[in-house]
Amino acid sequence: MKINEDSVDDAVLALLWLTLHDGHRAWKGHDWDVLGRLHEKGLILDPVGKAKSVVLTNDGLRRSEKLFKALFTNAPKT
Template identity: 70%
Template sequence: MDIDTDKIDDAVLALLQLTLHDGNRAWKGHDWDVMDRLYQKGLIHNPANKAKSVVLTDEGLRQSERLFEVLFGHSKE
């Protein structure tokens, strides 16, 4: 099976909403390959440090909020 890594990246970015704290920081307990791709896409700052959390960029924060609603929100029907 071919894996769509962009969909995985979107899901992880959305899940970062669950551990969001201090405005734009989230715990980085996700796969390192995904975190590196999010960094390469400019959605998080460099995750390769000793901190247990990662800082989302302004765009990453906007995308994370949007994707969380799209993937996990209830439809308003």
């Protein structure tokens, strides 16, 4: 089975929005390969380190909220 990594990345980014705290931080309990790809795409800062959370960039924050609403709510699609 071929996995669509972009779709997986979108789902994880949406889930990061669910665990947001302190403005731009989210718990990083997700697959390391996905977090690495999100970092390469400029949506989160480097996830490597002792912190238990990652920092979303401004683009990552906007996109994560949009994806969360599209994937997990009944809000109108934009």
